[in-house]
Amino acid sequence: MNLQNQDIKIGKTIDELVEGETFSLSQTIKNREILLYLGLTNDDNPLYSQYDYVKELGLTKPIVPTALIFGVITSTINKHLPGPGSHVVNVNLNLIEKIFRNDLLSFNFEIIKIDTNKDLATINVEIVRNDERVGDAIVLVQPPLVEVTQVEN
Known part of the structure; x- marks a missing residue:
């Protein structure tokens, strides 16, 4: 299927992805994001x-809800690797350490497997804080199934 619209952005299709391809970003989850999450989900x-x-539990400050970490991972996949039009079909998220608000986290994404028969890519995600791995995920993604062609005027 080809979409003919100059304004539509589509990420990489299964044929454009390469095993070993990476993407990284750093993000701090602040109080604002936590309050939005709490309000939206009740x-x-x-x-x-x-x-x-x-503090009664021996922690210094509240932790970040797991759903927000999940959200950073899925939104990064949908924006960057493979990009717009991607569909996350499965996530296995493992948080090794508690993540606190205002922690600066690095999210390192790597495509570790491409299955062209099923149109699926497997992405490994490593979550790092201060050079220490605090979490990881394996994400199964269906890259965009369409290609965009330019409309000639």
Whole structure:
């Protein structure tokens, strides 16, 4: 299927991806993002918002909801690798350490397998804080199934 529109952005198709291809970004999850998440989901887990509660557990500050880490991973895949038009079909996310608000995290993405028969790419994600791995994920992605062609005037 070809889309003929100059304004439509499509990421890399399965044939354009290469095993070993990487993408990295750094992001800090701030209080604003946590409050938006809590408001949208009505999640009232005190582990995400109450300093007195987490201090009773021996923590210094509230932790970041796992769903926000998941969101950074999926939005990066949908924006950058493979890019717009991608569909995440499976995620296995493993958080090794607690992630706290205002932690500067590096997300390192690498395509580790391409299955052209099933139109699926497997992406490994490593999450790092201060040179320490704090999490990882394996993501199964269906890259965009369309190619964009320019409309000639």
